[in-house]
Structures are given as C-alpha cells and as structure tokens.
Ligand code: ADP
C-alpha cells in the first residue's frame with residue numbers, strides 16, 4: 658500500500674542523497690557503463706539519474722514500483738551471497754510514494770516506455786524513445802511528508818551528502834563513467850576506465866592523488882589493498898577514509914580505528930589519512946542485510962581483518978620512512 662511505502666520511505670529515503678544513492682545503485686545493478694546525475698537545489702527541486710543499462714522490460718515496469726518486487730533475489734542462497742547492490746525491492750516504491758517521478762526506460766532494440774507517477778500512483782504511461790537505458794527524474798521530493806522536509810539541513814549540507822555518495826559509488830565502480838551536475842556546475846566526472854587512481858584524482862585533485870601510496874596484503878580470509886596519503890604530507894579530517902568491502906562502500910568504526918592506528922595517529926593526534934581501501938573476503942563472511950540503507954555491515958572474523966589492515970598500513974608507512 659502507499660502508506661506502507663511511505664513508512665518504508667522514512668527508512669530508505671531520509672534525504673535527497675538517499676534517493677540519489679538508491680537510483681544510482683539501480684543503474685549500477687543494471688550493468689550501466691555510464692551514469693549521469695543531475696540535481697537542482699541539492700535534489701530538493703529535482704534529481705535525475707540517467708543510465709545506459711539494460712532497461713526494464715515493458716511488462717515489468719509496474720512491478721518495479723511495487724513493494725518487495727525486487728528482480729534480484731532468485732533463491733535463499735542468493736540472500737547470503739549478495740552481489741548486487743539492491744535486493745530489498747523497497748527503493749522505487751519508497752521514492753515514488755514521496756515525490757513525483759517520471760521514468761523513461763528501454764531495453765535493447767525495443768520501443769521505450771515513459772511512466773509518470775504522482776504520490777505512488779501511475780498517472781500516465783506512453784511509448785517513448787528507444788535509447789537503451791533508464792532515466793529517472795524525481796521532482797518535489799517529500800512534497801506530501803512535510804515533517805520530513807522540515808528535518809532536512811541546509812542546501813549546502815544536503816548537496817555535500819549527495820557529493821559524498823556519488824564519490825563513494827564512483828570509487829567502488831571505477832569501470833563506470835560518472836558525472837554529477839549540480840545547478841549546471843560539474844562536481845565530478847570520472848573516466849570509467851577502471852583506474853582507481855583516476856577516480857581518486859577526480860575527487861581529491863591530482864596533487865593529492867600523486868602523494869598517495871599503494872599497499873596490499875592478504876591472508877587466508879582477507880585481501881586488503883588501497884591508496885593512502887602519507888602522514889608527513891596530509892592533514893585530513895576523518896571524513897576522507899573510504900572502505901569498500903567486496904566492492905561495496907561500507908562504514909565500520911572498527912575498520913576506521915584500525916586504519917588510523919596503523920597510520921600512527923596515536924602519535925599525531927587529530928591527523929587522519931586520505932585513504933581508499935578495498936577489502937575482499939568470501940561473501941559468506943559478510944552480512945550486509947543489517948539495515949535498509951546497507952552501509953553498515955557485520956563482518957565475521959572482524960578482528961582478524963582489522964589486524965591485517967592496521968598491520969599492512971603500518972608496514973607501508975614504515976617503508977616510506979626508511
Ligand atoms: P531493488 O533494487 O532492491 O531490486 P528497487 O525498488 O530499487 O529494488 O528496484 C525495483 C526493480 O526495478 C529492480 O529490481 C529492477 O528490476 C528495476 N530497476 C530499477 N531501476 C532500474 C534501472 N535503472 N535499470 C534497470 N532496471 C531497474
């Protein structure tokens with residue numbers, strides 16, 4: 658029901674950045690190689706996500722807006738080995754229940770479809786252009802949930818939350834070309850050539866990227882690799898540490914602490930690295946199904962991973978200081 662969708666919307670879409678995240682993750686899941694994001698007034702006026710992915714077959718479109726209509730879990734086994742980003746089938750119904758949405762989508766070689774939804778109901782559906790891919794436009798976000806609107810921060814804060822999300826998704830998908838346009842200004846543009854250093858450079862600037870060093874270590878359960886700035890060169894805040902676990906952007910305090918510890922920040926209080934760190938494990942060791950927004954994860958053998966991380970960072974930095 659639309660009410661259930663609105664309640665779930667409170668969890669899945671708490672701010673414009675969450676809409677951007679869910680839409681872009683859908684584009685990623687659809688196998689896109691290019692994803693363009695266009696926002697006006699930090700997404701409060703409008704959010705557009707345009708991809709060149711596989712599109713939605715015409716007979717599946719209405720399904721896509723229904724709750725728990727995910728096309729992404731085929732079996733119980735899949736639930737435990739999640740490789741796609743979306744898997745709950747909550748995002749689209751939640752978003753359309755609190756905004757006006759126009760979606761244009763086409764699969765390879767078929768005529769496209771354009772649907773218009775208002776407050777969760779399809780009010781118009783027609784044939785449209787047939788460029789393969791999907792374009793979702795979200796207007797008037799939270800128009801029917803004024804309480805939610807009131808909780809939002811300033812345009813600047815909401816925009817930096819959007820930038821943050823897009824940066825992270827770009828970092829975790831170096832083979833996808835991303836662009837982010839905000840009120841006509843380009844905030845990010847990545848090449849999509851699979852080069853992590855290129856994405857780091859697009860986000861933090863070429864000078865920062867040049868100063869970062871690469872490190873890599875593995876044991877039986879985990880592989881840790883990434884780029885990190887050197888203590889003598891940077892004075893970053895703690896916001897510039899990014900973790901990708903099996904390709905998915907995650908937040909985890911223990912990992913952050915382990916990184917900072919390996920970096921040697923006990924000695925230099927308040928100093929943090931700029932770091933982009935990729936962690937790999939058997940997916941069975943990772944439980945992503947903890948919260949609908951899916952950034953928090955539970956990791957089995959977490960202490961072992963933290964030890965590997967801080968040790969490899971420590972050794973890489975020590976090597977630099979020789
Ligand atoms: P989930 O991503 O959890 O499956 P969503 O509500 O985000 O659920 O999306 C519902 C369904 O709509 C997806 O499973 C997918 O089949 C389809 N879909 C949504 N966005 C896109 C897109 N950009 N390209 C192709 N299919 C899409």
Ligand code: MG
Nearest residue numbers: 679683743748
């Ligand atoms: Mg999704």
